[in-house]
Amino acid sequence: MSIGLNQLIVNNLGYFCGQAAVISSLSILGSLLASLLVYQLFFKKGEISHEK
Numbered sequence: 001m002s003i004g005l006n007q008l009i010v011n012n013l014g015y016f017c018g019q020a021a022v023i024s025s026l027s028i029l030g031s032l033l034a035s036l037l038v039y040q041l042f043f044k045k046g047e048i049s050h051e052k
Contacts, residue, residue: 004010 009016
């Protein structure tokens with residue numbers, strides 16, 4: 001494996017992991033917001049409120 005021999009990659013592994021964590025967190029947040037939007041637009045339109 002040549003990746004383990006590349007000192008540039010090994011020395012910056014923490015930086016790459018930080019970037020991966022930020023990208024994955026933002027991806028999850030975007031998916032949650034998109035699903036909330038779809039729910040609000042398509043599944044809550046005809047809902048009847050039971051409040052008095």
